[in-house]
Amino acid sequence: xxxxxxxxxxxxxxxxxxxxxxxxxxxxxxxxxxxxxxxxxxxxxxxxxxxxxxxxxxxxxxxxxxxxxxxxxxxxxxxxxxxxxxxxxxxxxxxxxxxxxxxxxxxxxxxxxxxxxxxxxxxxxxxxxxxxxxxxxxxxxxxxxxxxxxxxxxxxxxxxxxxxxxxxxxxxxxxxxxxxxxxxxxxxxxxxxxxxxxxxxxxxxxxxxxxxxxxxxxxxxxxxxxxxxxxxxxxxxxxxxxxxxxxxxxxxxxxxxxxxxxxxxxxxxxxxxxxxxxxxxxxxxxxxxxxxxxxxxxxxxxxxxxxxxxxxxxxxxxxxxxxxxxxxxxxxxxxxxxxxxxxxxxxxxx
Numbered sequence: 001x002x003x004x005x006x007x008x009x010x011x012x013x014x015x016x017x018x019x020x021x022x023x024x025x026x027x028x029x030x031x032x033x034x035x036x037x038x039x040x041x042x043x044x045x046x047x048x049x050x051x052x053x054x055x056x057x058x059x060x061x062x063x064x065x066x067x068x069x070x071x072x073x074x075x076x077x078x079x080x081x082x083x084x085x086x087x088x089x090x091x092x093x094x095x096x097x098x099x100x101x102x103x104x105x106x107x108x109x110x111x112x113x114x115x116x117x118x119x120x121x122x123x124x125x126x127x128x129x130x131x132x133x134x135x136x137x138x139x140x141x142x143x144x145x146x147x148x149x150x151x152x153x154x155x156x157x158x159x160x161x162x163x164x165x166x167x168x169x170x171x172x173x174x175x176x177x178x179x180x181x182x183x184x185x186x187x188x189x190x191x192x193x194x195x196x197x198x199x200x201x202x203x204x205x206x207x208x209x210x211x212x213x214x215x216x217x218x219x220x221x222x223x224x225x226x227x228x229x230x231x232x233x234x235x236x237x238x239x240x241x242x243x244x245x246x247x248x249x250x251x252x253x254x255x256x257x258x259x260x261x262x263x264x265x266x267x268x269x270x271x272x273x274x275x276x277x278x279x280x281x282x283x284x285x286x287x288x289x290x291x292x293x294x295x296x297x298x299x300x301x302x303x304x305x306x307x308x309x310x311x312x313x314x315x316x317x318x319x320x321x322x323x324x325x326x327x328x329x330x331x332x333x334x335x336x337x338x339x340x341x342x343x344x345x346x347x348x349x350x
Contacts, residue, residue: 027067028086031075034280035061037261037288038232040244047223049248055255057244058290059237060263060281080283098137101150103233105134105214110235110265111227112219117270117337118245125222130163131155134216135185139199142210147194149187153216156184165215172198175207183209236275238266239294242337243344256347261285262294262332262340264314270337274298278314279321286327292347293318294340297333 037058041051067075067083075081090099119126133154138145148154154168155161158181162168175181177200184193201208227241240262247254263281265273274296275281285293295318304311312320315333322331334340 025069027069027072029067029072030064030084030086030089031067031071031081032062032064032084032277032280033075033078033081034284034287035063037061037285037290040240043228044241044244044248045226045228046245046248047225049223051244051248053247053253053255054257055253056259057240057247057255058259058261058285058288059232059240060261060285060288061232062277062280062284080280082277082280093140094137095150098150100233102136104151105136106235107229107233107237109214110238111229111241112217113266113268114238114241114245115219115221115225115227116268117242117266118249119221121246121270121337121341122249124249125220127220129218129220131216131218132186133162133165133168133213136212136214139210142199143197144183144199144209144211147183147192147196148185148209148211153186154183154213155186155191157181159184165213168213169208172208173206177205177207179207181209235265235273236263239264239272239296239334239337239340242266242270243340246337246341254341254344256344258292258347259288259290260292260294260344261288261290262292262334264294264296264334266337272296272298272334272336272340274314278317282318282321282327282329282331283325286322286325286329290329292330292332293322294332294334295319297335 037060039056039058041053041056065071072083075083094102116126116128131153135148135150135152135154137150138148157168157171160171162171172181175198177198179198180195181198182193183196184191186192196209198207199210200206201210225245243254263275263278265275267273278295282293296314298313300311300313315331318331322329332343334343
């Protein structure tokens with residue numbers, strides 16, 4: 001009898017250990033689900049222009065986490081929980097650091113574009129200064145990996161400065177694999193320089209450093225502005241940032257006392273772009289009590305249809321989701337910042 005009890009204890013302990021281990025067994029998937037709708041009035045600070053709106057503008061987030069064997073199975077049954085393969089979320093061989101840098105850059109670009117659009121629309125001073133080449137990632141097999149890291153800023157090469165990444169790329173391509181170039185860069189706020197051997201990028205023998213890069217631009221604006229986006233990644237809050245910033249310069253309440261949510265990238269020219277997870281964002285916005293939801297009215301191209309015949313515009317998918325969850329929240333399609341502003345200017349409170 002005592003031996004039987006001991007065996008039961010052993011089996012129970014083994015089962016418990018197996019269950020615990022299951023939480024730490026990785027699977028190559030991420031789980032996404034509806035996140036939150038965060039009011040922007042507390043995140044945006046424009047000197048001398050505080051928010052006096054009776055309503056609010058909110059960005060909408062998607063919650064994302066790495067899956068384990070339990071959450072993977074659970075996600076298959078929960079509504080508006082999606083499984084995304086790791087290879088679809090991250091670039092090939094992209095490290096945690098590089099992924100975080102990419103998300104941070106996309107958010108910074110989104111903020112800069114939103115500020116430009118809003119300030120220009122409000123007739124405020126805004127100047128754009130090209131700062132250099134921002135390193136997004138570095139191939140591990142190239143000589144540059146010894147010196148450069150994701151997040152570094154390249155300011156010159158062979159003592160030459162450039163006005164765009166295209167100029168930078170053209171100069172490097174004029175060299176040959178094996179050539180040495182002197183690179184001036186900033187790493188962790190310290191200026192550095194290194195002599196780096198160029199590598200062969202393709203079968204044609206194109207010379208390159210072996211990095212992915214983007215332009216780094218700095219804005220000078222008057223009045224000064226700060227946006228707290230430390231906990232936000234990606235570019236999808238661009239439209240809502242631009243509306244919140246623009247509203248600070250108006251004498252009337254652009255919200256008309258209404259709780260407004262939405263999503264969409266914003267270009268420097270004010271075009272609203274497509275984002276992922278629109279259905280999950282509609283759910284999150286509805287739970288927050290939003291009455292209006294701005295959705296990108298993007299164009300579905302022939303190439304997109306060819307890749308997936310079921311592809312729909314963000315607006316179409318948002319409308320379908322709103323109907324499925326039986327919400328009274330109004331889904332408003334927008335292609336540009338100005339379309340969103342025009343809609344709000346005509347908005348009448350009940």
